[in-house]
Amino acid sequence: MKTLLALTTLGTILAGCTPTDDIYRKAEVIPVIPHTFTCPECTVQEKMALKAFQEQGITDRYALSALMGNIKQESKFTPDICEGGARVRYENCHTGGFGLIQWTTTGRYDGLGRHAKATGCNPTTTECQLSYLFTEREWKMAEPGFKTPGKTIDQYMVNAYTWLGWGVHGKRTDYAYNYTRMISPHPGTS
Secondary structure, eight states: OOOHHHHHHHHHHHTTTTTTTHHHHHHHOOOOOOOEEEEESSSSSHHHHHHHHHHHTOOHHHHHHHHHHHHHHHTTTTTEEEEEEOOOOOGGOOOOOTTTBBOOOOOHHHHHHHHHHHEEEEOOOOOOHHHHHHHHHHHHHHHHHHHSSSHHHHHHHHHHHHHHHHSOOHHHHHHHHHHHHHHHOOTTOO
């Protein structure tokens, strides 16, 4: 409601302006996300991922839950985990997958390192890994499916497989259903 009021007020102000007026040129259009979800019971890393996925335009609760369930299966949201359970820095993981989504193939693992170097972030952190995953070809192939609202968890799992190509399904669907109970609309949104 506050965003709508602010946009209405801005529209009223701009209505009397011409494109040459300073206030008109400096006005920003603020995107309105129809539903913003929160997860009070989640860890800091889970909350960061939930927010990042919503900032990418994913608005369906089941899509968000499927994404979260997949990361939980892959790493339990532990950014410094090497496959097998060792907690190490990026450069010290020499076999298996690494990080939030267990980047396993040489191309994907090295891609995280290149992204970190190019952006100046630490590849062992949640922030850097979330930033990187949105640049990957696999994510870009799956993203439109996650942005399509109204699917079931099982339908979003097809998109998750495109994204991650998991070898072991594990408990990812169970985790996704658990997130549907944990993720709730942010107060003030419908």
